[in-house]
Amino acid sequence: MPDELGFFFLLMSNGVLIGLMYSLIALGFVLVYKATDAVNFAQGEFVMIAGLAVALAMSAAGAPLWVAITVGLAGMIAFGFGLERVVLRPLIGRPVIAVVMATIGLASVLRGVGPTFFGAGTKTLPLPISDAPFVIGPLFIPPIQLLGAAVSVVFLSGFGWFFLWSRKGIAMRAVADNQQVAMAMGINVERYFGLAWAMTGMVSALGGIIWGNLLGVDINLSLVGFKVFPVVILGGLDSIPGAIVGGLIVGIVENIAAGYVDPYVGGGTKDFAPYVLMILALMIRPYGIFGKKLIERV
C-alpha cells in the first residue's frame, strides 16, 4: 500500500509542478483576453518562436545566458507591439471568428517561419541548473520543474499585483471593462492594447525558455499551446487566479489520468483527459471558476 500511495503522491507533485508551468503559458492568453477581448490561438507558437530565438542566440551567436534571455524578452515584446499594430488593430470591432482566424493564420505563419529562419533540428536550451532530481521520500522532483513553477508563481503574483494596484494595471482593467468609457476618461486604449500584447510576448518568452529547456526546442514546442484552452476555460478566461487554478487542475488531472488510465487504453490519455474536463466545464460553468459571468443566453 505505501507504494501505491507513493505513486499517487508522485503523480500529484508532478501534476502540481507541470500545472504551474501550464499556468505561465495560460497567463499570456489571459493577459490579452482580459485587456483586449481578443483570443490568441497562436499562444503555443509564441512560446516556440521565443524558445527558438533564445536557443539560437545561445548556440549560434554564442551569447551568454543572460544576454540570450534579454534578447528573447526584448524581441518578443517588440513582436507583441508590432503584431497588435499590424494585425489586431484593424480587427477591433469585428466578429470573434475574425480574430480567431487571424491568430490561427498567425500560428501558421510562425510555424513556417520557425524552421525556415531558425533551423529545423531540435535545439537544446541549457540552463545552469543540474539535471539530478531532488528525491524526497517517494517523490522525484526535477530542478527545472521547480524553477518553472517558481517563475510561474512569481510572474503570476507579479501580474496579479500589476492589475490590482499599479496605475497602468488599473487603466488596463478600465479598458477591458468598457473601451468607450475608458477612452472618455483619457486613457489611450490602443496603447494599452499594444501593451497587453507586449506583456503576452514577454510571458511567452519566459515560457519558451522553461519549456524549451524541458522539452527541447523545435516546432513541436508549439504543441503546449493546446493545453492552454482547458486551463483558461476551467479557470476563467479573464482571471489570473483562474490561470493558476486551471493550470493546477489540468496538470493534476492529466498526470493522474496518465498514471491510472493509460495502462488500460494504451497511452494518449494525457492529451485527452483535460479536453473532456473542459467540455464538462463548458456545459456546466462556461465562464470558468473565476471568470466574469457574461454569457448571454438566447
Add this chain to the structure above:
Amino acid sequence: MIQRECGVLKTSYEADMALYPLPIARWTVAVLAVIFFLLIPLTLHEYYLSVANLVWIAVIGALGLNILVGYTGQVSIGHGAFMSVGAYTAANLATRLDSPWPVNLLAGGLMAAAVGAVVGIPSLRIKGLYLAIATLAGQLIIEWTINHVTFISGGVQASIAVPRPRLGSMVLSSQRDMYYFLLVFVVIAIVGTMNLVRSRVGRAFIAIRDQDIAAEIIGIDIFRYKLLAFAISSFYAGVTGVLYTYFLGIANYEQFQIGVSIDYLAMIIVGGLGSVLGSIFGAIFITLLPIVIRIGMESFGSVFFNPQTVLNLIPNLRLMVFGALIIFFLVVEPDGLNRLWRNIRNYFRIWPFAY
C-alpha cells in the same frame, strides 16, 4: 453569375430570388456545364484531373462549412473530425458489410450529421469564442477516439482500405471516372446549398447570424435551427469524408486532423463568408495553393537556393503563405474573393454605358 444585367427590371420578389436571375443565365450555366463535364475531363492529363478531384472534394466541404459559419454564424474548428466520422463509417460499412457506395455515402453523411449535432449542443449556451474552443475539443476528442478504439479504426495503423465504387458492373478506378463521380455530387451540393439558403430554413439561419435575440423574438426556434445548421453542415462534411475516402481508396485519420479543419475555415474566409460562389473560389484557391507553391519552387526555387534548401523550404513556405493569406484577407478584404469578383462584375455590369 457572370452575365451583364443591362436593362433588366425585376417586378417581384420571386424574380429577384430565382436561381436563374436572367434568361441568359441558363446559357451561362450550359456553357459552364460543357466546360466542366466535357472540356476539362476529356482534355486534361490524369494528374491534373486528380488535382481537379481534390478541388471538387474541397468544394463540397467548404459549402457545408459555409452553411454553418457563413450563414448561421456559428464557429466550428471541428470539421476535419466530422469528415473522419463519415470516412470511417463508410469504410467500416464497406469492408464489414460489403455495402454499395450509395448506402455508405448516406450512412457516412448521416453519422457525421448526428455527431455534429451532438458537438453543436453547447452552441445553445455558448457562442463565439467558447463555441470555437468547444468544437476544437470535439475535434481532438473524436480524433483520439478513432485512433484508440480499434473497432472503429481497424487496428494499429488506424487505416482501412476500401474497394473502389462501382456503377453497375463498371468499377470507377481511373481519375477520369472519379472526376465524373465527384462532379455529380458537387453539382448536387451547389444546387442544394443555393436552394437551402433561400428557403425558410436558410432565412432562419441568416436571421440567427445577424441578430440572434431578434431572431428568437420573431419566432425562430434558435436551438432547433442551430442544431439543424450543425447537422446539415456536418452532413456535408461527412459526405466529403466519404468521397475523400473513395478518392484515396483508404480511410486514415491522418487525413482529417485539425489542420484540415483550419484549411476549410481558410477556404471560406479567403473565398467569402456566407456565399456559395465564395466557397467554390476559396476551395479552388486553398487546394491549388500548395500545388502551385510546390511547382513554382521546383521550377524557379533553384535560381535562388540550392536544391536541398528548396526541398526544406516548400512545406514551410506553404505554411507562411497560407497564414499570411488568411490574415491578409481578414484585414484587407473581409468579404474575400467573392467581393473581388463582385467588384469586377459590377464594374462591367453596365459597361460600356456609364450611368
